[in-house]
Structure formats: structure tokens, C-alpha cells
């Protein structure tokens with residue numbers, strides 16, 4: 060989270076308006092696409108700028124260089140070696156990777172922490188390179204979108220405030236790794252990725268291992284969802300079966316295996332050495348979420364969101380959505396605090412507040428609040444001044460009845476805003492990955508007892524070491540732990 064920017068982004072339409080003909084780099088056969096290569100690269104560059112606004116780039120030149128080196132080797136062995144590829148690690152806790160048209164490829168540090176070898180990193184980058192070489196996204200962009208990059212934000216919160224929860228790039232691309240392009244394109248990207256791994260000297264089996272990593276995330280989320288009494292997130296819904304049992308996946312990886320070098324490598328040690336020290340969970344400038352509570356040391360604040368709500372910590376705001384997605388509460392750093400909080404609200408011109416602005420003090424901080432409607436939807440907006448900054452808390456709901464139901468939740472979150480205490484600052488400290496060598500007989504339960512990861516520590520430790528749901532460390536095994 061950082062001070063706001065103007066988020067303007069267009070939506071990659073899913074409609075297929077096929078108007079021109081070109082040759083597909085992978086199949087070599089004519090393929091209907093709307094764009095020339097230079098248009099494709101231009102579009103990638105444009106979206107890249109949006110990605111860099113929405114996400115922070117992870118601040119480790121060494122890790123960026125390592126990931127880029129692995130990616131460039133694969134791209135060099137791909138069907139489109141002649142365009143420039145850009146591999147970037149994003150400072151996000153999401154477990155994700157995605158590709159933009161024209162060779163812009165991203166992997167989150169959230170995903171990197173769950174990988175266990177350079178070959179697995181290569182599998183992710185190779186899969187995304189496959190989307191680029193087969194021009195999947197290009198095929199999905201409509202002629203209208205390609206020639207006329209329209210700004211179109213459908214807000215589920217408050218229009219005019221650049222709230223983009225419904226269509227932000229995060230949501231737009233959030234599921235791209237597995238669901239963004241549909242099953243056929245995904246399988247083709249797995250196939251191409253495995254082939255690029257084989258041609259680069261990595262073991263193509265790493266593609267299956269990566270899909271197991273993602274499948275385990277899904278299984279783990281189902282476990283957590285049960286604990287929290289919510290629906291599991293269907294974010295890798297493409298695999299009804301476990302990747303181990305997926306016959307088509309086995310077939311495409313098998314084909315890559317047949318061209319693999321006899322001395323293909325995984326480079327597990329090198330990978331672990333490069334990722335030690337990487338942040339696990341939220342980083343300092345993003346703030347930390349623990350048990351629905353948001354802590355931000357740099358901004359000096361704490362806020363408690365309602366229990367069971369789904370919290371997204373985005374680059375410029377924190378959003379919480381009700382379990383049934385019909386209400387939201389959002390926190391953002393608005394601007395410099397000028398004038399009184401009441402004046403501040405009055406100046407937010409896109410609302411017609413009338414005179415019902417109430418001045419108040421929230422935990423000793425000057426504040427003002429109002430309830431209004433925006434496009435027929437009820438909204439409660441509160442501005443709170445802290446350290447010369449104005450913070451906005453916006454609660455909204457799909458209808459009046461829903462708003463009334465969540466009114467107490469919205470009020471409780473709003474009035475929980477307070478300057479961060481010293482004790483909370485300690486809780487807000489970011490965690491990092493360390494590498495240890497497993498002693499004889501050590502168990503994940505034992506490691507979990509001294510872990511800061513809370514009640515699910517044992518599962519997290521198994522997940523990051525690819526031993527979920529019931530594996531145990533072997534003596535001498537290099538293990539990732541979180542400190």
C-alpha cells in the first residue's frame with residue numbers, strides 16, 4: 060500500500076473478433092489474429108506500465124537477475140527467440156505468474172517461495188513463455204480493444220474513486236496462470252513450457268511438480284476454508300484431478316521427456332541459495348495482515364477488518380470483501396490532510412453529501428464521516444487524519460438491506476483505526492525464508508512450534524517444502540523455514 064495513483068487500465072476482452080491473418084509462431088500455420096508483432100509488443104509495454112503501478116517490483120536486484128537469467132535461457136530455446144523478453148519478480152504475496160503480449164512475463168515472490176528448484180522456476184517461466192510464443196493473449200484481444208485502448212473500470216465500491224476491485228489488473232490477471240486462457244491454451248502452455256525446459260537442459264518433469272505445488276495450494280485453501288466456514292477459493296479449478304493423475308498432462312510432459320538431455324538438471328541447491336532471505340507474507344511497505352488486522356509500520360496505523368472477510372492488500376489500498384462478496388470495506392491513503400476532516404469530505408465533489416457530515420474523534424484522531432448513496436448503492440465514507448495524511452475508510456454494499464446487515468461491521472472497522480503501538484509494530488515485522496539442514500528425526504510439527512506462522516504453521520512448512528499434506532523431512536535435507 061502506498062499513496063494513490065491514477066489507475067487507468069483497459070480490459071483485455073475475452074471476445075474473439077478475428078479480423079486479420081498471420082502465421083502462428085508455434086504451429087507455423089495461418090492463424091487469425093488482429094495484431095502485428097509490433098502492435099503486440101507495444102500493447103505489452105503499455106500493460107507493463109500498468110502492472111508496475113498495480114504491483115511493486117520486488118526489491119532484490121540479485122533475485123531479479125537470477126530469474127531473468129533462467130527466463131532468458133528458456134526464451135532463447137523457444138519458438139519466438141527473436142523478440143525481447145522481460146522477466147520480473149513482483150513483490151506480491153499472491154501465488155501467481157502471468158504473461159502479457161509481446162514477452163512481458165511476471166512471477167510473484169509469493170509463488171517463488173513455494174518452488175523448490177531452478178527447474179520448477181523454469182517450468183513457471185516456460186509455461187508463461189509458451190503463452191507468449193503461441194500468442195494466446197493476442198488471440199483473445201478483440202480488434203476493438205487492440206486499436207482503441209479504452210479506459211473501463213467497473214467499480215464494486217465507489218465510482219469515481221478509482222476503486223477497481225471488480226476489474227483491477229489483479230483480478231484480471233490474478234488467475235491467469237491456470238485459468239486465464241482456458242484449458243486448451245493452458246495445456247498447450249504446459250506442453251511448450253516442458254519442451255523449453257527439455258531444450259534448455261532442465262528436467263521437464265518440473266512442469267508436473269509445479270502444477271502439484273498449485274494443486275496443493277488449492278487443497279490447503281479448502282482446508283482453511285473449512286476452518287473459517289467459508290467457500291474455498293476456486294482459483295485453480297482447472298484440475299478436477301490431481302496433476303499426477305492427469306493423463307493429458309502426462310502425455311504432453313512425456314513428449315518433452317523424449318527430447319530431454321540425458322543429464323538434465325533440477326538445480327535445487329542453487330535455487331535455494333538464491334531465494335534465502337526472500338520475504339514471506341507481506342513486506343514492510345505493504346503492511347501486514349494477521350488475523351484480519353492490518354498493520355502498517357511506515358504509515359503508523361492499525362485497522363481491524365471484520366472476522367472472516369477476505370482481505371486483499373493491493374499496492375495503493377487494502378480491500379476487505381464480505382464472505383458472500385456483497386459488501387466491501389476499503390482503506391486508502393487519500394492525500395495530505397488539509398483543512399478540517401469535514402472540509403475534506405465536503406470537497407470530494409463526486410458525491411452530493413448534503414449537510415449530513417458528522418465530525419468526530421476516532422481513538423483521539425480527528426475524523427469526519429457521512430453516509431450517502433452512489434449510483435443507488437449505500438456508502439459510508441470516513442476520513443481520518445493521522446501524521447498529516449488523510450485516510451479514507453469506505454464501506455459499501457450491494458443494497459440497502461445488505462448495508463444494514465453489515466452496518467455494525469463497517470462501524471467497528473472504522474472505529475478500530477488507531478496509531479500503531481510498539482507491540483503491534485513487532486507483529487508487523489515482515490517474515491523471511493531461511494534455509495536449514497534437517498537434523499535426524501526432525502518433524503514439521505516440531506518446526507511449527509517455534510514458527511511465527513500461527514496455527515497453520517505445520518501446513519505452511521510442508522507446502523513450501525513440497526511435502527504437503529503429510530510428508531516429513533529426511534535427515535540432511537535442505538529445508539525452507541520462515542523466521
Ligand SMILES: [Zn+2]
Pocket residue numbers: 186187190235236237238239240244245248
Ligand atoms: Zn497459463
